[in-house]
Amino acid sequence: DRIARNGLIWGPDHWHENYPMAKGDKQSPIEINSKDVQHDSSLGPWHASYDPGAAKTILNNGRTCRVVFDDTFDRSVLRGGPLTGAYRLRQLHLHWGSSDDHGSEHVIDGVKYAAELHMVHWNPKHGNFAGALKQPDGVAVVGIFLKVSGKYSRILQGIDNIKTKGKEAPFQHFDPSILFPKSRDYWTYHGSFTTPPCEECITWILLREPIEVSPDQMAKLRSLSKNGENEPVNPLVDNWRPLQPVKGRVVRSSFK
Numbered sequence: 001d002r003i004a005r006n007g008l009i010w011g012p013d014h015w016h017e018n019y020p021m022a023k024g025d026k027q028s029p030i031e032i033n034s035k036d037v038q039h040d041s042s043l044g045p046w047h048a049s050y051d052p053g054a055a056k057t058i059l060n061n062g063r064t065c066r067v068v069f070d071d072t073f074d075r076s077v078l079r080g081g082p083l084t085g086a087y088r089l090r091q092l093h094l095h096w097g098s099s100d101d102h103g104s105e106h107v108i109d110g111v112k113y114a115a116e117l118h119m120v121h122w123n124p125k126h127g128n129f130a131g132a133l134k135q136p137d138g139v140a141v142v143g144i145f146l147k148v149s150g151k152y153s154r155i156l157q158g159i160d161n162i163k164t165k166g167k168e169a170p171f172q173h174f175d176p177s178i179l180f181p182k183s184r185d186y187w188t189y190h191g192s193f194t195t196p197p198c199e200e201c202i203t204w205i206l207l208r209e210p211i212e213v214s215p216d217q218m219a220k221l222r223s224l225s226k227n228g229e230n231e232p233v234n235p236l237v238d239n240w241r242p243l244q245p246v247k248g249r250v251v252r253s254s255f256k
């Protein structure tokens with residue numbers, strides 16, 4: 001009952017009962033309408049310098065597929081763009097749908113992508129991750145849209161051995177930079193985690209150019225299960241939060 005009450009089972013409309021931030025005025029995801037976007041010429045390029053050796057494991061936590069990195073020092077960092085200072089890469093994960101026509105959290109001019117990959121970084125000036133959560137400049141998430149096409153790009157090869165909730169496997173010598181598209185163009189706005197506790201501590205950096213994944217890669221993502229190994233099969237799909245109100249926020253772009 002406690003689990004049901006914390007909204008993870010009842011879903012997004014109940015999260016605010018345990019996480020009041022879920023009804024804040026800087027929630028994510030949002031729809032980005034190009035007509036309302038403001039180009040900001042002061043927004044420079046962002047730079048990621050990731051150490052492939054920082055990658056540790058890939059796991060299925062029943063809600064997403066996550067790769068975790070060693071963030072005990074400035075080993076894999078993101079800087080530039082809208083950010084001040086170097087933010088440490090902590091983990092990456094994905095949100096996806098039950099079919100190719102939806103699955104992303106952010107929506108661009110009405111377009112929903114098949115999936116959205118999030119690279120989560122935190123600002124070490126706040127001491128640790130828990131401290132960073134409480135700061136408006138505490139966390140930076142790079143969002144990359146995935147679209148399905150015949151062209152083949154290997155994402156997260158290790159999905160095979162984390163089929164059920166709780167499964168974890170080594171995931172080493174992995175440089176997440178290979179996931180970046182050619183263009184560095186991005187939108188940026190201030191928002192929140194798209195899952196509880198929905199803290200409004202995130203500088204979102206959404207890449208304009210989607211990356212392409214093959215149908216079988218998407219099928220692999222959709223073959224993950226929410227359930228544990230010996231429980232009834234409950235496919236892990238549609239782990240995206242519905243759109244949240246923009247509430248007057250301005251989305252800026254690095255491009256015209």
Ligand SMILES: COc1ccc(N2C[C@H](O)c3cc(S(N)(=O)=O)sc3S2(=O)=O)cc1
Pocket residue numbers: 091118120133141192193194195196197
């Ligand atoms: C105690 O507060 C916490 C806050 C956040 C987290 N994490 C797990 C969340 O699911 C979550 C969701 C993220 S998203 N979809 O990019 O907005 S990023 C992220 S997390 O890995 O930082 C853990 C504890």
Ligand SMILES: [Zn+2]
Pocket residue numbers: 093094095118194
């Ligand atoms: Zn996410």
